[in-house]
Amino acid sequence: MKKFLISVVMLLGLNSTNAFADTVSAKALLHQMSQASQQLNYELSYILIKKNSIEPLLYRHAHEKDQQFAHLLYLSGPVREVIRRGNEISYIEPGVKPFTIVSHHMVAPLIPMLNSKIDELSDYYDFVNIGRDREAGTPCNVIRIVPKDGLRYSYVLWVGEHSHLPLRADLVSRDGEVLEQYRTISYSVSDKLVKIMSGLENVHLPAVSDIPNSRVEQAPWKVTWVPDGFKSLEINRYRMVITDRVVENQMFSDGLFNFSVYVSKKDEHSLSNQLIRQGRRTLQTVTQGQYEISVVGDLPPRTAQRIAKSVTFTTQKAN
Secondary structure: OHHHHHHHHHHHHHHHHHHHHHHHHHHHHHHHHHHHHHHOOEEEEEEEEOOOOEEEEEEEEEEEOOEEEEEEEEOOOOOOEEEEEOOEEEEEOOOOOOEEEEOOOOOOOOOOOOOOOHHHHOOOEEEEEEEEEEEOOEEEEEEEEEEOOOOOOEEEEEEEOOOOOEEEEEEEOOOOOEEEEEEEEEEEEOOHHHHHHHHHHHOOOOOEOOOOOOEOOOOOEEEOOOOOOOEEEEEEEEEOOOOOOEEEEEEEEOOOOEEEEEEEEOOOOOOOOEEEEEOOEEEEEEEEOOEEEEEEEOOOHHHHHHHHHOEEEOOOOOO
16 A cells, blocks of 8 residues: 555656646747748648638748748649748739838748747747647647737647647637637658759849838827737838728737737728627727727737727827
């Protein structure tokens, strides 16, 4: 009986130690994933599953001489491509003249957290190793990325044990609903991709666009509350082509999720307290005095509503 009790105590202690080790190692696994996704030469064939659609995609990446090359190809419908050569991103879309901009991030449906800064995210998210599973025919470590404040969505991430690449990601709402899934069908890691991808240097793509600077130095409004970790970018002003309405917007990002706040003068088309959620995207519109405020982005509806209601105005008149 005594030996049995000692065995039970040792087993419980071992399980506690392993649980603690798994919690600590989740961050290390994400660091390995971040490094692998930026330095390996690989190809991912995956599908993006939404509520009413499935989008097949092919993503290739190569790293040569401290320069990143990447190519995302939509595999169904009209030809759509996003090409990265260093810090130049080119977009080829149907019905739109191809263009190139300077950026370090592709605005495209990539598997989440490919280029995330793990240490910065750890201030606002908990990383929990929840076990092992199989995806794309290979064993994976499964990690949950959970917001500490409960005001954002969370991810469940499948990271390959051998490649350290992200092979699946589920976007999960606060209620546990899966809003989107990125699921890899097949993948490969090969240095042969370097020769293929470096050939993009010789591909004729549009020259870098000279984007006009429409930054507003001062605006008569301010967002007074956002969840911790969201940083603001400059405020921009532009005129809507169809309605001729002047709109100001400011984007916010925490390195994992983004949202934008739009402010314009209220008119006969303005809608008060309108809420629309489609998958990961939430649109919350409120009116305040003579202004219409809209919050659009990857946020739970309650969070979007709180942000919209936090906008305050000064006595300065809008231009």
